[in-house]
Amino acid sequence: MSAVPDSRFVFLVHPFTGAVRRAAALRTARPRLGLGLRPQPTIDDARPICRLVLETPDRLVEGVVVTVPMLPEQLLDDQEAALAMMRAAVARAGGAVDVVGLGSLLAVVAGRGSALQQHLWQPVTTGAAATAWAAAENAKAAAKGLGVWPHGSMAVLGHRGTVGTAVVELLQADGATRLHVAARDGQARRARAQGLVPFDDEAAAAAGCLVVVGASTTGGILHPRALTRGAVLVDVAIPRTLSGPARRGTRVLAGEAVLPPRTYRQGRWGSVYHLLAGYGPAHLFACLVEPMIMAAEGRTQPFAQGRRVSSQALRDIRRLAPAWGFEPVLANHWRSVTPGRLRAHHHP
C-alpha cells in the first residue's frame, strides 16, 4: 500500500471556547495565542492540527483538519475576516487538496460556502446533506424503536431551514405520513401543500409526538415541558433545541452522530481533536463525512453549498455514505443508543 494518498481533503474547524482555542494554538506551535498573550488571531494562526485517514485495500484518502482560530462571536461579527481566515487555512493544509469541507459555523458564515468557493478551484461542501441524512435516519430509527414509524406523529422543528427542509424531504420519501411543523399564516398554507401538519408554534407542534427532530438554527426554542413524556428529541447540531435541561422521562440524543467504518483512522492528535470537538472516541459528526466521501469518490460536485440541498445530493449521500461504511447512530454524549433500548426506557 502506497503511503502517498490517492486523494486529499481539508476540513476546516473552529474552536467554540477560548480554552479550546488556546489548546489548539499550543498544538500548532502558536505559543502567544496559546498562552493568551495575544487575544486576536491572525491568518498565520490558521494551522493544521491533525490528520485523518480512510484506507481501503485500493484507496488511501487523507484528510487534514485545519483550525480557523476565531471564536463563534468573532466569526459572526466579521464574516469577511472569517472568509480571509478560511482561505488562509486552506492554503496552509500543505500539499495538494482535492476537496474542502466546512465544520460548524464555518459552514454558515460568509455565504454558506459560496463566498469561499469563489476563491477556490476545489469544491467546497458544508456538510448539510450528510447532517440531514444522519438526522433523518436517526429520527426514523427512534420512531421505529418507539413503535410510531411511519404513521405516528413526529415533529420537525426548523423545517424551513437548510437541514430541516432536507430532513422533511427524506422522512417523507421514506413514508412518514404525519410530520408536525411550526408554521403560521402563509407559511402554514405552504406547509399543508407539502403534506405537513402546521401548528402555531414549536410547543404545539411537539405536543403528543414521541419523536421530535430539533433542526432549528435558533436555540432554546422549546421548553423542556413541551416534550411529551416518553419522547425523544433528536437534536441536530448546535444550537440546542431545549431552553433548559430535559425533564425526567424524556431523552435528548445527538441527531448528527455517525459511526465511522473500520477503514477510518484518526491517529493520536486526531483522537485529541475528536475529544475537543465533542465527538467522543467512537463517533463523528456527519459534516465530516461529506468531504471524506467526495475525496474517496473523486467527486467534484459539492453535496451542499448555499441554502438549499438538492434532492439529487440527498439521494447521492444516502447511497454513498453507507457504501463507504458510515452509519448514523443515535448518541447520548459518547455512548451509542440502540432503538431497542429506547423502547425499554420508555415502556418498562
Add this chain to the structure above:
Amino acid sequence: MDLPSHVDPKTFEIVRSCFAEALGLDDDEVEYDSKVIDDLGAESLDLLDIVYRLERAFDIRIPRGGIEKVTREGLEKGDVYEVNGILTELALEKLSAAMPEVPREEFRPGLKVSEVPFLFRVATFYGLVVSLLEGGEQG
C-alpha cells in the same frame, strides 16, 4: 410592484436580490413590505447570510443586533429596555420610531425581545442600508 416614493428603485433591487439569493427565492417573491420570517420563511441563519450579502453588495458594515443596538443606545441613562425579556413601553416607542415601515399596532404591550425579528420587513433592511450609506459607514 409599486414602491413608496422615498425608495430608490436601484438600491431596492440590490437589497431584493440579496434576499432572494440568501433565501433561494425568485426576485419577484421578495416585496418591499414582505415580512422576512413569516412571508419569506427566513430563519436566524438566513438573517446572518442576508446581512453578509448586503455588506458585500453595498460595502458597508452592519453591526450585529443593529436595530436593537441602535434602540438601546438611544435610551437615556436609567431608562429600561426590557424586563424579564419583555420590552418596556419606552422600548416599544423607540423601536416603532426606528422601524416606521412596521404598523404601529404590531408594537403591542407584552412583546418579547425574542419576537422583534418577526417584525422585520425587507423594508427594514432597506432602511438600515440607506442609513448606513448616508452615514458613511463603509466597510
